Amino acid sequence: MQIVNLNLNKSKISYISASLLESIENNLKQNKKIILYLNKRGEYSSLICEDCNYFYKCPNCDVSLTVHSNKLLCHICGNTQNIDLACKKCHWTHLKKIWIWTKQIENSLKKYFEKVNIFRFDLDSVKKKSDKKIALENLEKADIIIATKMITTGFDFKNIGLIGIILAEQDFSFPKYNSEEKAYINLKQLIGRWNRLWEKTEIIAQTFIPENEIIKTIFEKNYKQFFIATLEERKLFNYPPFSEMITLEYRHKNQQKSIDFMLNLKNKLDILKKSFMQEKNEENDIEIVLNKETFKKYNQYYTKVILKWNNLRKFLENIKQEIFRNSNLSVIFE
Secondary structure (H helix, E strand, C coil): CEEEECCCCCCCCCCCCHHHHHHHHHHHHCCCEEEEECCCCCCEEEEEECCCCCECECCCCCCECEEECCEEECCCCCCEEECCCCCCCCCCCCEEEEEECHHHHHHHHHHHCCCCCEEEECCCCCCCCHHHHHHHHHHHHCCEEEECHHHHCCCCCCCEEEEEECCHHHHHCCCCCCHHHHHHHHHHHHHHHHHCCCCCCEEEEEECCCCCHHHHHHHCCCHHHHHHHHHHHHHHCCCCCCCEEEEEEEEECCHHHHHHHHHHHHHHHHHHHHHHHHHHCCCCCCEEEEEEEEEEECCEEEEEEEEEECCHHHHHHHHHHHHHHCCCEEEEEC
């Protein structure tokens, strides 16, 4: 198992290091299968510093900021920042935008390995149940499998010579407070699935930030250190288990109506909070954050409000009629 620095170890193929490319070629010569892993099929975009490995996170939510045009956006609270000309930490100007997706990797490898059987295994290749049988046949025939986290559960392949993790930081860069522990689980499942077959399998994890503490902890197998650090962060940002966290999410075909509904709901919650806190004589305040940045799914616009406190169920009793009355309003317990 090795961690490869993508800043220093480059090849002719974008996002494939010289070390990984050499190992792919060696395993193909030995008729061994190769699995190249990306967390999800869609485009991944983030900002890092190539000099000090600084990883841009939201100061309010401790989650990755996503690159949107010339801005950085937090998908939890809606916080936006301009993209800096120099790194906030070391003040050097070597900031790198990362854009990567499974189709991009597939196209690049097919140009380089013209006669090699390459199969991309993601939600695009298995859209419905009838696709599953064909996908399983393609997986058996493939020399190189480019796969998302679908590959980490329910599949046992033999003759795997190499697992290449295209971008290790992608796993913990989603806008969720528990993304780091999900990354830990995903990568451990990926590695452990072939370890238990007692076959010699090489693991190469590529990253632009090899000195990142999370990456080092995952690949150094130091679970205790990871557990302690994660709990400390959760306590600092008042995440579960130190509080309850609930997302109220409203969907509507009209974007402005989606925003307006949640603006009104947020104002109502703020008014209710004052009387509720006085009645309960509580010292810790309820956090209520509106994210005005909508996201679109199935032609509907979603707007959300995040709440954090130690007993949100009691507080939400005040608006339970509104919740049950409106089928477009969802309550998600984190």
